[in-house]
Amino acid sequence: MTHRTIESWLTDMDGVLVHEGHAIPGAPEFVRALRDKGRPFLILTNNSIFTARDLRARLATSGIEVPEEAIWTSALATAQFLHDQIPGGSAYAVGEAGLTTALYEAGYTLTESDPDYVVLGETRTYSFEAITKAIRLVLGGARFICTNPDTTGPSQEGPLPATGAVAAMITSATGRKPYFVGKPNPMMFRSALNRIDAHSEKTAMIGDRMDTDVVAGIEAGLYTYLVMTGSTRMSEVDRFPFRPSKVVDSVADLVDLV
Numbered sequence: 001m002t003h004r005t006i007e008s009w010l011t012d013m014d015g016v017l018v019h020e021g022h023a024i025p026g027a028p029e030f031v032r033a034l035r036d037k038g039r040p041f042l043i044l045t046n047n048s049i050f051t052a053r054d055l056r057a058r059l060a061t062s063g064i065e066v067p068e069e070a071i072w073t074s075a076l077a078t079a080q081f082l083h084d085q086i087p088g089g090s091a092y093a094v095g096e097a098g099l100t101t102a103l104y105e106a107g108y109t110l111t112e113s114d115p116d117y118v119v120l121g122e123t124r125t126y127s128f129e130a131i132t133k134a135i136r137l138v139l140g141g142a143r144f145i146c147t148n149p150d151t152t153g154p155s156q157e158g159p160l161p162a163t164g165a166v167a168a169m170i171t172s173a174t175g176r177k178p179y180f181v182g183k184p185n186p187m188m189f190r191s192a193l194n195r196i197d198a199h200s201e202k203t204a205m206i207g208d209r210m211d212t213d214v215v216a217g218i219e220a221g222l223y224t225y226l227v228m229t230g231s232t233r234m235s236e237v238d239r240f241p242f243r244p245s246k247v248v249d250s251v252a253d254l255v256d257l258v
Contacts (some may be wrong), residue, residue: 007039007198010217011211026250033255042072042192044122047153048098048121050096051101072097076102083106091108092142117136121163126161151168188240203223206254207230208232210226220249226247227243
């Protein structure tokens with residue numbers, strides 16, 4: 001039992017609900033319980049490649065049925081942040097459909113000509129030409145924003161360089177550090193709470209990583225669950241100067257708490 005009444009739930013996707021395209025045992029049941037009991041919830045991911053519609057379809061293929069509006073990506077959080085900062089602004093975006101669609105739907109103009117922002121997201125094929133353009137625009141005064149700080153991403157062949165690694169290249173060339181919107185920035189959690197009209201003291205966060213999910217959840221004032229089905233091992237938990245509210249084997253252990 002928790003020391004709080006949990007009414008709303010936030011959960012990471014990879015390592016908590018799915019692994020390499022397959023549902024983690026207990027995940028479909030957990031999400032079904034959330035929907036059956038009408039609990040406000042969002043699935044959070046730092047992945048900015050795919051749109052929420054794409055991710056909904058991918059989850060459905062694994063047996064997890066969620067509505068499109070129940071998925072909150074770092075691209076959506078970034079677009080919301082930029083809209084709040086400069087409504088109707090402009091951006092040069094390096095990324096895929098998940099990012100460009102989110103910016104477009106937030107009312108942003110995508111341009112290479114004197115943009116307000118350079119926005120860097122994930123892509124499977126980083127273009128040297130696009131990175132060069134980003135460097136020149138940042139040097140020219142564009143504000144530098146990144147969807148998330150992850151330095152590598154998974155693939156069937158092994159790790160791929162991700163947003164954080166490419167951001168370091170741009171920083172090295174420009175001397176300008178980016179602002180990262182996605183996890184572990186608690187801003188992504190606060191925007192998620194606003195989206196489902198939830199209060200932090202009555203919301204739990206489920207994650208598989210101490211350095212993103214748990215720390216951001218703590219900083220946002222959430223009750224935090226760490227699951228052992230992802231990248232963090234039990235032996236690694238004590239290496240961090242903070243602890244989750246509770247460690248469980250998997251999301252299957254939380255079905256009865258919904």
